[in-house]
Amino acid sequence: MSWPQFVTVTLNGLTLAALYFIVAIGFTLIFGVLRVVNLAHGSLYLFGGYLGWSVADRTGSWVLGAVAALFVTALAGLLLQLGLLRRIHGQELREALVTIGVSIVAADLMLARWGGFTYDFSPPEVITGGLRIPLLDIGYPRYRLFVLAFAIALGLILWFVLARTRLGITVRAAIDDRDMVAAVGIDVQRLFALMFAVGAGLAGLAGVIGGSVLSISSGEDARYLLASLIVVIVGGMGSLPGTAVAAVLVALVEQYSLALFPTYAAIVSFLLMVVVLALRPQGLFGRPA
């Protein structure tokens, strides 16, 4: 691999990692606080993407599409939590089956509404186009760098909220010991609903941000659910730094193998998961059970 190629592939890996991080962070937050493995997370991603595209198409504003995706999917997540999941809280098998059921129904509804077409976004011109990287003299799409910056900013904001605010302290306490948090008089149900909405909203936002890197089409829901699962399994369920590190690891492995031996790229990502599970079943940053 030549130097410019190495740099480009590394950047590809990092920007893809940014995308994986944005999708997986909602998934891991929901699991961390509610202990719900939300298998409809991919559907929320796809719904956000479609909805954002429609709004952007009507209004001509990509930013408005992203904002709409964030809030509407947050609302959808809230309804999912209050309407369905709250009733069966703590029953893991039922929660898994209900969320799978929701994802099947949602996939068909979205197919009926948006059809099987591929949707391609047009982000604002400020963040599209190419950027020359000095010294190496290689061109790189500006939008992918924007996604990287966005993910870093999102990670920092989340870290700040979790580490420095009262809400964050409550959330961390709930991750550690929900019963005790409830016992000291905090309204856990409200916290659960809020976290579910935040996680879902982030999935919807990722639909627009990620849909603009690649594209949005029927079937993307399963792909991003799988990506989220791999990232959080490798990183450790419920861990913010774990998700970040795992996203980088998974995406870099994927991109290097696509560049070096594309035929076997799919196997390598899963090999990574197998190795991590064998050596550290709780994930890289997960606490031992």
Add this chain to the structure above:
Amino acid sequence: MNRQELRLSRRALLRRAGLFGLAASASALLGACAGQQATPTPAPPAASPTPAAAASPTAPPATPAAAASPTVTVGPAAGEIVIGILATLEGAFALYGEEAVRGVELAVAEFGGAIAGKKIRLVKESTDATPQVAREKARKLIEQDKVDCIVGPLSGDEGLALRDYAKTIPDKTIVNGTSAAQDTTLRDPAPNFFRFSTDGVQWMAGLGTYCYQVKGYRRVATLGEDYSYPYSQVAGFLLEFCRLGGECVAQFWVPIGTKDYSSVITSMPSDIDAIYVILGGSDAVNFLKAYAEFGGKAALIGGSSTIDQNVLETKGPLRERVIGIPGAGPVAADNPDPAWKSWVEAYRKQFPQGLSTPSLFCWGYYVNAKGLLLGLQAVNGDLSDGQKKLQAALAKVEFDGPTGHIKLDKNRQAIANNFVTEVAEGPNGTLYNKLVKVVEGVNQTLGLPEDKYLSLGSFTRDNPTCEKIKQTFGS
């Protein structure tokens, strides 16, 4: 202390159970992904008689036989012929499946929904483009829905699976959909599997010559998904291109479902004239987008599904990236043939929600369904005697379809016309495949001597190479 311990062990158990569940669901999903484009979920339950009907928003009122009403009849009632449609109605290839169903419905409508007084009833079943699911769903159609014949499947590996399945049900008949892996009919064919559509190699007829002689390309790289249909397409292109003296300097095979092509693009050699790309659906869109963003300089050559009408109707800023890309396939949108024009008219009339022009998937399912219906007509809908009469009649069916004359060879594989095209913009801003050249009567070996052709062996990711083609046929 005691309580603490109890709580801890409970948490440990929970966590372990959670991880186990995750691993299980991940592996289930992985199974779905590794084989083919991911389906949103595990296959839908087979409980409802026509789950696919609900997924297809296009059930037309025009064809009584195809009405999506949830009939609970199982098996053919008296005076009825039941045809199962096998297509991908969910996941990444959902749009292709929609087009496929339209094709069958068009053909059935053409026959007034009945053959020799027997009503045609359609049963739709969805696959996820993997061979395992295709076989399972075909079995479901035959054993549970008791269909007489199947039209399908859609994707390459599925076709190979159904060829093998066909051999186990000699008294039923399968006609292909659009599955286009060459070996389905070329090697070890099944006596009751008929393909009135051309295959992936035939779809490339004329393109290699056009790229070498008119476009002046000499050195190419190829990029395709790693399964049987792209193998056929790449081979079909190279068979012409290399014999003329072209060079293929690098080949890239990516796992099915690869979405981010940025690193593959970065690895492309720089001293090439063009890249031959065979990807499907949203993967093609993702590639074209990344290629433009990364400032790819080499020209692009499209496989049949890379620049299919389904891809050209992508919502968003695709158009600047695809205009002028040469490709080839069994249909060309602006074919001046009156038969094509009237067929497109019928399509638009029956499916106002459809594409601006029918895609090759609609064409494939249409010609296969039409071939089947003509065969049924020839035997007056007589399915007794283990369908032996029908199968004998089908082998002799010849007809003029929307793209010209179609007849079958000794392996029950279509010999038909093929079209070299170039993506162009229509007067109302829609993109379409403009006709450049018609190649008439393309057979499965592209007119090359059959013994030499078969000596090339099955097409795989590293067969045939340019050198082997030049050695075998002389350049």
